[in-house]
Amino acid sequence: MNNINKKIITVLLVDDHPMVQGGLSACLSFYDDIKIVGSTTDGKEALNKALTLKPDVILMDISMPLMNGIDATEIIIDQIKETKILIFSMHDNPEFVKSAIQAGASGYILKDITAEEVYFAIKAVASGKTHFSSSIAKMLLDNPISRHENDKLTTREQVILSHIAQGYSSKEIAKILTISFRTVEAHRRNMKIKLDIHSLAELIRYAVNHGIIEDNKCI
Amino acid sequence: MNNINKKIITVLLVDDHPMVQGGLSACLSFYDDIKIVGSTTDGKEALNKALTLKPDVILMDISMPLMNGIDATEIIIDQIKETKILIFSMHDNPEFVKSAIQAGASGYILKDITAEEVYFAIKAVASGKTHFSSSIAKMLLDNPISRHENDKLTTREQVILSHIAQGYSSKEIAKILTISFRTVEAHRRNMKIKLDIHSLAELIRYAVNHGIIEDNKCI
DNA sequence: TTCTACCTAAGTATTACTACCTAGTCAACT
DNA sequence: AGTTGACTAGGTAGTAATACTTAGGTAGAA
Structure with a gap:
């Protein structure tokens, strides 16, 4: 050669x-x-x-x-x-x-x-x-890269999501973070809208697949 | 040597x-x-x-x-x-x-x-x-291997769980499998009891971590 | 055959979640 | 100075999930 x-x-x-x-x-x-x-x-x-x-x-x-x-x-x-x-x-x-x-x-x-x-x-x-x-x-x-693909979750949203994925209810999260459970629910809603997700199950899977919660934590 | x-x-x-x-x-x-x-x-x-x-x-x-x-x-x-x-x-x-x-x-x-x-x-x-x-x-x-570690989910329970993890509600699953939504809920309850799980979030994570649903399916 | 496991189903009551809505504060950027 | 995004918070209403209960049918094992 x-x-x-x-x-x-x-x-x-x-x-x-x-x-x-x-x-x-x-x-x-x-x-x-x-x-x-x-x-x-x-x-x-x-x-x-x-x-x-x-x-x-x-x-x-x-x-x-x-x-x-x-x-x-x-x-x-x-x-x-x-x-x-x-x-x-x-x-x-x-x-x-x-x-x-x-x-x-x-x-x-x-x-x-x-x-x-x-x-x-x-x-x-x-x-x-x-x-x-x-x-x-x-x-x-x-799987084309969509227009909103960059709209990642904010820090606060990730915190909320990690708690959700760990099994805490909105009320419990509110108590933990000392905010209103209304706020927690608002974050839930916003996340689902921006991620185009329509069920809690998908939200949990999003959390697992994106490293927001460790795969084998607690289970 | x-x-x-x-x-x-x-x-x-x-x-x-x-x-x-x-x-x-x-x-x-x-x-x-x-x-x-x-x-x-x-x-x-x-x-x-x-x-x-x-x-x-x-x-x-x-x-x-x-x-x-x-x-x-x-x-x-x-x-x-x-x-x-x-x-x-x-x-x-x-x-x-x-x-x-x-x-x-x-x-x-x-x-x-x-x-x-x-x-x-x-x-x-x-x-x-x-x-x-x-x-x-x-x-x-x-993480000691517990006594009940082998008590895995039954085939039917895995089917139910895979649907749950995909985001279907109990009603929807009932319609898909043509059983009563009461039965679906009974399976949900039984799974949570036998896995010692107390929230839907943990159940979803169990599904993801145990290959009952593929990690990146749909998300 | 009795026992056990599994799948099935229902009643009742409570709690949690979801979908709509509006709206204030604060910080950062144009 | 105005806009935008993030975080906060509440109202109302409907749907879903959960926690207790009981119970029938069927298949396989002790």
Whole structure:
């Protein structure tokens, strides 16, 4: 192969699973136009390393201990415009994908793909293009990012929702937060309207799926 | 090191993420008393491979496409008594851990550990001992497996619950299943009693956490 | 066969939630 | 200075859920 004219792409790995990092390093070592210049296991550290290393591409996991990949992406994109971020996640949850795109990621690939696909995805985003796993692309077609997608819940609403999801009634929440139960009900109503949700069940599931309450808390 | 007296432990990898498999293979290749005799990406295929390869240890993921690691563990343990199963998961959900133990797994380690820890865990379960990641062991202390843990929901109750979790009211469910809404309410009540749950919110979360409804369905 | 589990169903009363409505305060931004 | 968004709070009315109760039918196990 003719690699003489190829510019070497520098890559920073961000993944909290040592196994995944090991696998990626091993798989990408076969390509001589890609150089892994660093790796870290958390979004917070990723930001520091990104600032010093200025990699062409960051291969970023989403679920990480201190700072998640979405938040890290948002901050890094904001501070280093030359760096492209390729999300490397095992989750094909539409919410994650949309958040990643809104945070400024150039691509989103799933962890069940082959090394070749990772390679092509890195090449694509490094050259300024976007790249999504075929299943992700298909999913985005089925779940278009709506106009109100950004209307996330306010801090107060999240507090209310976390209490609701824990099983407290409006009255109990009112007592806990020392506000009127009318206010609690107003928040309930507003959340349902802005999320286009029409039942308590969907609201609870929203809370679980969006990390407003931990999956296995109390159950 | 003196490896002369060491019996070589045969290991079967079961994980639907090629990256994880690659990382494991790479990491475990440094230990000459462990030999990876095969790998597969699904529990169903794992059963077949286990029967032909009869490995000493199966390193098993939980979330897999066709058959999950818990079900696969139960079947394999039942058919091949010599094989020990070490669950290798990224989830520290108490429910998963308990299910794994009840299915007959000899250990449960998290994916965020180092190669050395994986090695020691494999050695431990191969010699007939159990091995759990420290955080898992601690979690088990906090969430003891209760006497009624096996009192799972009946098929009918799961059907009712899945409808509840989708946001249908008792009346709507009654119409869908062509039973009296009184019956639906009776099921609701029975489920809450047997699960020791005191709010609809907890019931929904139980449904989400136990796979009675898919995490991101409709939301 | 008695026992148990499961699915079915209903009465009654209370509490919780939901859908409409209006409206004040406060902080931030144009 | 005016607008907007967030948080607060209340009225009224209807619907849903819950907590107690009892109880019939059916299938499988001890």
